[in-house]
Amino acid sequence: MIKKTPEFKATRLFNDNTFVSKNEFKKDITLVNFFATWCGPCRDEHAYIKKLSQKEGIKVLGINYKDDPIKTKNWLKELGNPYYKVILDNKGNIGIDWGVYGIPETFIVNSEGFIKYKFVGPVTKKKFNLITDKIKEIENQ
Template sequence: MSMDREHSAAETGRRVLAFLPLTVAAALAIVLAWGLTQDPGSLPSALIGKVVPDFDLPPVQGRSLGLSSDDLKGEVSLVNVFASWCVACREEHPLFMKLAAQGTVPLHGLNYKDQPDDAAQWLDNLGDPYTRTGADISGHVAIDWGVYGVPETFVVDGDGLIAYKHIGPVNEEVLAETILPLVESLRQRTADREMREAGP
């Protein structure tokens, strides 16, 4: 009897081992399939809901206003991480020029790992949509923001909290359906809070 049990247990163990690779492969396929359905432009960031990192950047050459964490408090704003060498940044730039002309929301630029002359020339040639533009020549500030590459665009609420991060070039659809509605929602939330704090 014990020989039969040992043989049966050994047979069961072999069957489990035989199906293990198939089970692992199926689980991996499910995870990969799920990943393909996700929007790569809105990857989660560990900084969502957190205060922007403390920083103080000088202006891009030829500009008078740099960018600091203090500049991102008091009103909802966008921060666009860009570089003159970034092809995708050139793709989204006309949309940001249009947004700046409309005056819908303050747009600040964080110039990432650029040569001072190149950044200035890029803004001179293509137009400067930014209210303030900080020169992050070393790239340390962008790293503190969790930047993976350029372009990346952040929505920052009036308290200086990061509310949203978009990876890659912003297009009309992302701006109209995600970013601007969020800006409006954050503004409304601030107004509601201020009204409650003011009392009757």
């Protein structure tokens, strides 16, 4: 899949600044991860999301889908925060804009703001390897 990232604005989890998508996705490869504290598979994949966030040249944007911000803060405190920014999708509209139909979902966005790959479901060991391969592929383009 190759399409431009949708344009949207959102509230941030850890501060009052507004997230403006137009200002993002410009330099590095970004992984966009839709997650929620009520979603079991999101907890399962979290270790892999953390591993991915430690890779050079990669940043991970967390989109917290229909969740309670207080629970999310505690969840990230407990499991670790791999996200460079966490934004809130209270009504699920950002999810619709990205074509999400069930979380967790992870997108790879290149440095020009194009969605190159979409992974539905939790990141497992197999998917982790696949994602790192795809990232390498994008880096070499």
